Amino acid sequence: MNVVTAIGMTMLGAAALLLLVRIYRGPSNLDRIVASEVLLIIVIAGIVMDAARNRSTTSLPLLMILGLVSFVGGVAVTRFMAGNVDDGTDDEPPPVTAEQQAWQTSRGAAERAAEEQS
Known part of the structure; x- marks a missing residue:
C-alpha cells in the first residue's frame, strides 16, 4: 500500500507542478481559472490518498x-466569465427607434384630437 500511495502522490505532485505552470503562463484568464480548479481537485485527491493510507x-x-x-x-x-448576456432581465428599456417615436407621436396627436372633440 505504501508503494501505491507513494506513486500516486508523486503523480499528483507532478500534475500540480504542471498546473502551477499553466496558472503562471496563462495565456488567458479562463486557462488560469480552469487550472486553479483542477489544482484544488488534486489537493482533494491528495488528502483522500493520505486518509486512505x-x-x-x-x-x-x-x-x-x-x-x-x-x-x-x-x-x-462561470457566471462571471459569461459576462453581460442579454437574458431579457435588463432594467433599462430598449432604445426607441425613429419609426417608433413617429408612431407614438402621431398616436398621441390622434388621441388629443379625439379628446378635444368630445
Missing part, C-alpha cells in the same frame, strides 16, 4: 468543505 476519516469534513468551495467557485467563475 492512514485509514482515517478525520479529514472528511475538510474534504466536504473543499468540494463545496470548488463547486461554488466554479459556478461563480
